[in-house]
Amino acid sequence: MASRRSRSVQTASVAVSTPSALDFAGLDQLLGYRLRRAQGAVHRDYLATLGALKLTQKQTAVMWLVQGNPGVAQGAVGNALGMDRATMMALVDRLEARGLLRRSHSRIDARRRELHATPAGMQLLQAVRDRIDRHESRIKREFNPAELRTLQRLLQRLQDLER
Amino acid sequence: MASRRSRSVQTASVAVSTPSALDFAGLDQLLGYRLRRAQGAVHRDYLATLGALKLTQKQTAVMWLVQGNPGVAQGAVGNALGMDRATMMALVDRLEARGLLRRSHSRIDARRRELHATPAGMQLLQAVRDRIDRHESRIKREFNPAELRTLQRLLQRLQDLER
DNA sequence: TATTGTTATACTCTATAACTATA
């Protein structure tokens, strides 16, 4: 069952003196684990780089698409970003409350809400983009061009798992 | 600045009839974005595979390490998994409330809390491991052995960004 | 009937700050 069991509590003095030497017992072989850890590290670097601008990765993605597609339907953005409708609602509510975007009624389909970035939203997004340039440069610096292309391609394949 | 701008609202009829053709405007070139989307897709497959077992990725990682290192200090686990002490507290509180692990006082260092998996915790973890085997097989199936090694290595490099 | 948005609700992760006790 347990394939390995190197140090245990039996050799207490050793275990205590080297608390960092932890047995991962295969956990670090799980792709899901590695992916989560990598995402966590990148996310923390993102937050540190953004600093006081206070726009999360998700919020940035929404603002980015809204600015690139003025009047896009709320559901279309959520769909493009793989987000639930309810999740999208909460997110857009926050952005709207901060005055970064506004909802308007579609004249083509009365069910739809069209999203537009406000001037304040565009201005913030530009500042965010500048910070993200630095953040992306820093993390991409870890790879050569071929490695970067490979990584992007393999990540895309994981994303395509859910159609 | 904006390197692309393929379809816009100018060709309104086209934009409306093809709401799925959304201009990502370079968003999908961000490594942080791709990483988050890949993680989201894998996470949803994880949740679907785990079903009623109700153990999150983080909780699984903690149980995994606790079972592999009986009596390990709470802080050591959080440290190994890149988690804040307060975050770790909340997580262990939930696992303890469900009877999956227990805290005990360390006799070596009275500040420490040693973590042990309960029989119920071990039993649940085993069931979770079986599901994860299927989950991991499904996502790893997307890659050949060389690609998988490459992906793991590149993800590890991102994780190492924060020392 | 299906789609779009909405509200209510709940859970988890994450982090900051301040506190206790121990080293």
Added chain:
DNA sequence: TATAGTTATAGAGTATAACAATA
């Protein structure tokens, strides 16, 4: 002084279920 754990608090993402308006 520094460390380990704790508590309080807050924000954000995620999801389910039920509902209204519209297609």
